[in-house]
Amino acid sequence: MNALHQYISSAMSSSVLYKCTHQRSFIFLNIKNQTAVSKLFSTSRCHQKIIPKNLKGMKKSSQMWLKRQLNDPYVEKAKMEHLRCRSAFKLLEIEDKHKLFKPGDIVIDCGAAPGSWSQVAVERVNATRTDLNSPQGVVISIDLDYIAPLVGANILDKSDFTHENTQNEVLHILDGRKADIVLSDMAPKASGVKFMDHDLIIGLCFSVLKFSVGVLKEGGIVLCKLWQGSDQTKLEGVMENMFNKTRVIKPPASRSQSAEVFLLGQGFRGIKQPN
Ligand SMILES: C[S@@+](CC[C@H](N)C(=O)[O-])C[C@H]1O[C@@H](n2cnc3c(N)ncnc32)[C@H](O)[C@@H]1O
Incomplete structure (x- = not known):
């Protein structure tokens, strides 16, 4: 597992998932950084952008990939539905x-x-x-x-x-x-x-x-x-x-x-x- 994958795994595992009454909507709270990373998860809506920290030393293309992954509702949805990837x-x-x-x-x-x-x-x-x-x-x-x-x-x-x-x-x-x-x-x-x-x-x-x-x-x-x-x-x-x-x-x-x-x-x- 490379540094980028470790970063994403830890970012995701430090998040707590709360299911809303609305069937297809979820709220994610990132408790590790105590930042109110609160998002309404559906594949079409994303209310607040996650801005990853500690990107120093990463190539520009890796930074862009990471930002995209962390803000991609399909990535989250795949995880929730136990699918191996967003494809x-x-x-x-x-x-x-x-x-x-x-x-x-x-x-x-x-x-x-x-x-x-x-x-x-x-x-x-x-x-x-x-x-x-x-x-x-x-x-x-x-x-x-x-x-x-x-x-x-x-x-x-x-x-x-x-x-x-x-x-x-x-x-x-x-x-x-x-x-x-x-x-x-x-x-x-x-x-x-x-x-x-x-x-x-x-x-x-x-x-x-x-x-x-x-x-x-x-x-x-x-x-x-x-x-x-x-x-x-x-x-x-x-x-x-x-x-x-x-x-x-x-x-x-x-x-x-x-x-x-x-x-x-x-x-x-x-x-x-x-x-
Ligand atoms: C985008 S991924 C596939 C994702 C997959 N559909 C899924 O949903 O999990 C593309 C895959 O094509 C495979 N691939 C590329 N050339 C191939 C070849 N000649 N024979 C078999 N697999 C190949 C790569 O190893 C890679 O895993």
Whole structure:
């Protein structure tokens, strides 16, 4: 854990949470500094800004990141709802609007660490059979990084999705079944050079589409993240050929300053057999 993470953890653990009568609103009091850091927590309102102290020695970019994290209602909300990170809300907002999951679905989650999208998928597809009257789904979670165990998910961590071995492991878990949904929140390590980072993420998106052609059910769904740039239209064009409907989505939880958008393809047309 680096200094920045320790700072945030201690800032958050020194806060006491009081639940208000209003279901979605909370008041946080920071008792460590005895400063009245009182906030009304909803994802749309933030009444008083938290101004972090002791930032000396931190890089400007780290200071900005810390300020943003401490004042981000989605970060707080993720903590309260035991979600592994704020990204969960991007998927939940897309799910609310476009209805991706149903119980019994098979989901492949690429770039799954730390695991918040997989948490959402496990719950929505009934992967732990919490609802005995609905079919049980399957979630396969893949990442280069470590993913902490998650009940209901088949974890392939420390694995590069673009490698043949990893894709074979996914096929092994599928055991001849086809997937309903392929998700990709994969993000390469950003260099800061926009066009290069765009190229890298586009490469990941194409590897997701290529893999999906072989594993998706007819009618299936792909949701993949990209950073906008010159090849977006090319990617959209490929998706328009593969799916009945393709959309570009910027969910409210995705920061407006970020170049991130999501491409959603619904209604996989399947592979046309040559005559
Ligand atoms: C934004 S995070 C994903 C957050 C995740 N959706 C969640 O909700 O917890 C992006 C992840 O993509 C992973 N990633 C990037 N390239 C990858 C690759 N080639 N194969 C597998 N994972 C990759 C990174 O390791 C990183 O954990």
